[in-house]
Amino acid sequence: MKNIYKTLSVLFVVFGYLNTIQAQQQILLDKPVRAGELILFPDLNNRSNYYYLPDKPQLASHPTGDPIFSFLRYVKNEETAADSNEGISESTVGGGIVHALVELKVPDKMIKDAERALSRVDSNGKIIGPVVFKSGTVSLISSVAKPNGEFEAKVCGLGNAPILENQRSAVSVHINKLGSKILWETFNTPTPDFSTHFEMEVEGYQSPKRVTIEANFDRIYKHQTFEAAIAAPVLSAEIKASFDDLFDSGAIKLTQIGDDEELNKLKEAAYTQLMNLMFDKVGGTGVPQLNQLIPNNQKSMLDRATEQLQNARKEAREENRRIDALEQSRAERNRAVQRRAQSRADSVRTAGGHEPITRNQDTTDNGDDTDRETPQREPIPSLSVAVSYQMKQVRRRGVYKIDLNKYTQTTKTLPFDYNLGDVKSKCPSCFREINADDALMKQRQINATLGGMNTDDFKHVNFVNVIMRKKHGNNQETVDEIKIDKSEFNKQGNFFKMLYGWKGDDDRDKWLAYDYKTLWSFKGNHKIESDWETTKFGSIALEPPLVKKPIYIEIDEDFTLEKNIKAVEIKVYSKLGDKNEVSSTNLRVNKSELTKTIEILLPRNSEDYEYEITYFIRGESPKKSGLQKSDYGRIDIDRFM
Numbered sequence: 341m342k343n344i345y346k347t348l349s350v351l352f353v354v355f356g357y358l359n360t361i362q363a364q365q366q367i368l369l370d371k372p373v374r375a376g377e378l379i380l381f382p383d384l385n386n387r388s389n390y391y392y393l394p395d396k397p398q399l400a401s402h403p404t405g406d407p408i409f410s411f412l413r414y415v416k417n418e419e420t421a422a423d424s425n426e427g428i429s430e431s432t433v434g435g436g437i438v439h440a441l442v443e444l445k446v447p448d449k450m451i452k453d454a455e456r457a458l459s460r461v462d463s464n465g466k467i468i469g470p471v472v473f474k475s476g477t478v479s480l481i482s483s484v485a486k487p488n489g490e491f492e493a494k495v496c497g498l499g500n501a502p503i504l505e506n507q508r509s510a511v512s513v514h515i516n517k518l519g520s521k522i523l524w525e526t527f528n529t530p531t532p533d534f535s536t537h538f539e540m541e542v543e544g545y546q547s548p549k550r551v552t553i554e555a556n557f558d559r560i561y562k563h564q565t566f567e568a569a570i571a572a573p574v575l576s577a578e579i580k581a582s583f584d585d586l587f588d589s590g591a592i593k594l595t596q597i598g599d600d601e602e603l604n605k606l607k608e609a610a611y612t613q614l615m616n617l618m619f620d621k622v623g624g625t626g627v628p629q630l631n632q633l634i635p636n637n638q639k640s641m642l643d644r645a646t647e648q649l650q651n652a653r654k655e656a657r658e659e660n661r662r663i664d665a666l667e668q669s670r671a672e673r674n675r676a677v678q679r680r681a682q683s684r685a686d687s688v689r690t691a692g693g694h695e696p697i698t699r700n701q702d703t704t705d706n707g708d709d710t711d712r713e714t715p716q717r718e719p720i721p722s723l724s725v726a727v728s729y730q731m732k733q734v735r736r737r738g739v740y741k742i743d744l745n746k747y748t749q750t751t752k753t754l755p756f757d758y759n760l761g762d763v764k765s766k767c768p769s770c771f772r773e774i775n776a777d778d779a780l781m782k783q784r785q786i787n788a789t790l791g792g793m794n795t796d797d798f799k800h801v802n803f804v805n806v807i808m809r810k811k812h813g814n815n816q817e818t819v820d821e822i823k824i825d826k827s828e829f830n831k832q833g834n835f836f837k838m839l840y841g842w843k844g845d846d847d848r849d850k851w852l853a854y855d856y857k858t859l860w861s862f863k864g865n866h867k868i869e870s871d872w873e874t875t876k877f878g879s880i881a882l883e884p885p886l887v888k889k890p891i892y893i894e895i896d897e898d899f900t901l902e903k904n905i906k907a908v909e910i911k912v913y914s915k916l917g918d919k920n921e922v923s924s925t926n927l928r929v930n931k932s933e934l935t936k937t938i939e940i941l942l943p944r945n946s947e948d949y950e951y952e953i954t955y956f957i958r959g960e961s962p963k964k965s966g967l968q969k970s971d972y973g974r975i976d977i978d979r980f981m
Contacts, residue, residue: 365472367391369544369752370605375457377450381471384545384747388464391471392446392454397538397758400441400508408441409763409770411527413520416776433776436520439512440760442478442536444501446470474751475621476501476540480513482523482533501538511536527764527771535759546609546748552595553610553742559591561735566618573728576753579619583611612750613742619729779848783841786854788822788880789834798826800888800941802861806838806880809872810854814844824882852876862886862941866916886916886941889973891949893925893936896978900929908977909954913967914940927977947971 367381373390374380380390399407415434420426451467458465478501501509515523526533560566565574565582586592587607594610764771788806803825810818820838828836845851853876859869868885893910900906911924923940927933940949953965953975 365391365544367471367542367544368547369542369750370546373458373461375461376454378446378454380454380458380467381542381544383468388462388466389468390458390465391469392451392467393542393754394444394446394470395538395540395754395756396446396450397442397444397536397756399760399763400443406767407763407770409760409767410437410439411524411771412437413524413773414776415517415774432517434517434520436515436523437512438480438515438523438534439510441508441510442758443508471542473501473540474543476538478509478511479537479539480511481535481537482513482515482519501540524771530762531759532761532763535757537755537757539753539755541751541753543749543751546744546750548746548748549606549609549744550596551606551609551744553613553744554593554595555610555614555740555742556591557736557738557740559589560586560614560618563591566731573730574619575728576615579615579729580611583607583614609744609748609750610742612752613748615729616751617736617740618732620732621729779845780842783839784852784878786820786838786840786856786878786880788824788836788838788882790824790829791881791883793829793834793884795826795830797884797888798829800863800886800939801884802863804861804882804884805859806836806856806882807858808838808840808854808856810840812843812845813847813850816843818843856880858882860885862916864916864919864921866919866921866941868917883944885944887944888939889942889947889949891938891940891951892974893927893938894974894976895927895929895934896976897929897934899978903955904958905929905955906958907956909956910938910975910977911952911954912938912940913950913952914942915946915948916941916943951975953977 366384368384369381371382372379372393373382375390375392377396379393379395381393383389383391399409401407413434413436415431418431418433420429455467458467523533563582563586565578583592587594592610592614594606596606786808790804793801803823806822806824808818808820812818818840820840822836822838824832824836840854842851853874855872855874857870857872859867861867862884866886870885891912895905895908907926907928907930909924909926911922914921914923921941923938925936925938927936942949948969948971950967950969952967955963955965957963
């Protein structure tokens with residue numbers, strides 16, 4: 341109980357510390373400053389104080405310097421189909437698991453470079469610390485194979501991101517067999533196909549804007565996305581797309597006074613305000629639970645996040661093409677103006693008797709080359725892609741107005757990406773390939789069948805017990821037992837199983853060896869127990885130590901008439917261990933019973949038995965033949981013995 345109180349106390353201290361830091365950080369989110377490689381946000385109350393954005397994720401490291409990263413490819417042995425005759429086949433059971441620990445960390449040198457760059461912009465400016473994120477998500481993006489064999493960038497996993505600098509967060513993903521092979525090969529390149537996408541939420545203030553927002557909530561809640569959000573979480577990108585539809589239809593109105601702001605930035609501010617009024621983040625962090633990631637009969641959150649990622653990239657590429665077209669058009673106009681000016685200058689020089697200036701063609705066309713070589717830019721969407729939200733229980737009604745002509749507290753999502761880079765050359769031991777055919781998981785099934793027996797044989801057999809004993813490498817024993825009687829024989833179809841597993845059996849050859857013994861119970865209370873027998877084979881053929889042997893008996897009819905015999909009795913004696921088994925039958929001449937067959941039990945490798953005949957003669961006392969020995973399957977009665 342004391343430990344629980346201590347844990348709660350620590351949590352309260354941590355949460356209190358975070359809340360205190362966030363309360364002290366009152367930053368202007370719409371006044372970022374680029375200083376060196378860092379983005380800085382000024383303090384609302386002291387514009388010379390700046391907080392740097394810790395948007396430099398990297399792999400965390402062990403004390404030895406090795407990255408905290410692992411990529412494990414695995415395969416499991418698999419039997420081929422019964423009709424397959426392939427000598428070498430490929431298992432379909434396999435895949436890969438990638439695990440990494442990432443952290444947000446800005447090197448001291450980068451901070452010092454940013455301070456020098458800041459001094460050129462703001463001579464009084466100083467960096468006083470990192471921005472503390474309110475929350476964040478991290479998504480894993482890689483290319484995976486679709487059923488048709490094509491590949492697409494896919495969100496493979498979602499998780500909570502670290503919100504403090506130097507804080508760590510674990511990311512992990514399980515990929516299929518083909519995907520693991522492709523990804524394994526891409527890690528042989530400097531830029532593997534495995535990136536992390538961070539979407540970090542920052543709380544701060546927005547400068548006054550001469551803008552008013554009107555939102556008709558009665559119309560907004562009727563949008564199909566928000567009707568579906570009652571039952572399941574929605575992604576932030578889905579909310580943004582719905583707000584765009586509602587903006588176009590007039591359900592959301594934005595009134596701007598003046599022309600000092602871009603429309604997209606104003607819409608972003610409006611959308612953020614409305615989203616905070618209508619939604620809460622799932623679980624407080626925006627990361628859905630497992631049952632929300634893969635709902636029944638619906639697209640999973642990961643699939644929906646992937647769709648939004650593709651849409652966002654498509655929109656970004658279209659925007660890039662539009663910007664490039666504008667820049668190319670502007671550059672072409674500048675070149676045309678330059679050519680006209682040069683032409684006029686040449687005309688003036690020619691009129692004055694001077695030669696035109698010879699210009700380097702490369703210099704003249706340099707601007708054209710620069711424009712053609714302008715790299716494509718892919719602006720990150722203003723709202724995050726992977727964060728998920730759930731609808732608030734309390735709904736608003738009517739028309740809601742928001743006046744942004746004041747310092748407004750708001751939140752902003754700041755996305756950034758990180759590629760793991762050339763991890764393999766730095767840490768070859770982080771990459772492993774294994775066969776998941778684990779000895780610990782192996783178990784051996786011992787099959788037992790009754791040889792040469794059917795249901796009728798249980799007229800003589802009560803049951804058979806089989807005891808299996810396995811002595812393991814750690815000196816423990818596994819004992820298993822089966823009992824086979826007529827009922828079990830009919831139920832199991834003459835297929836009985838015993839089992840043992842792995843207990844310190846590192847010597848796999850010795851692991852195959854086990855002991856077994858049997859106990860047979862026959863009618864007449866005859867029991868035969870075997871000694872322990874050792875074998876390595878996985879099947880036991882159970883053959884009864886006693887077998888039935890038919891004895892055919894025939895009496896000569898002429899002999900019975902001649903000797904005036906009316907009946908005979910035959911007793912057959914068989915030696916079963918320490919006991920004699922007696923079987924008897926009668927032949928009555930007056931009923932024309934001249935032949936009969938009886939069955940006796942004999943040891944499997946013995947044919948010897950004894951018999952005695954008693955003759956019943958009309959008008960005389962019975963006569964006995966005395967014990968006779970035989971190993972034949974036939975007794976002929978045609979004389980007095």
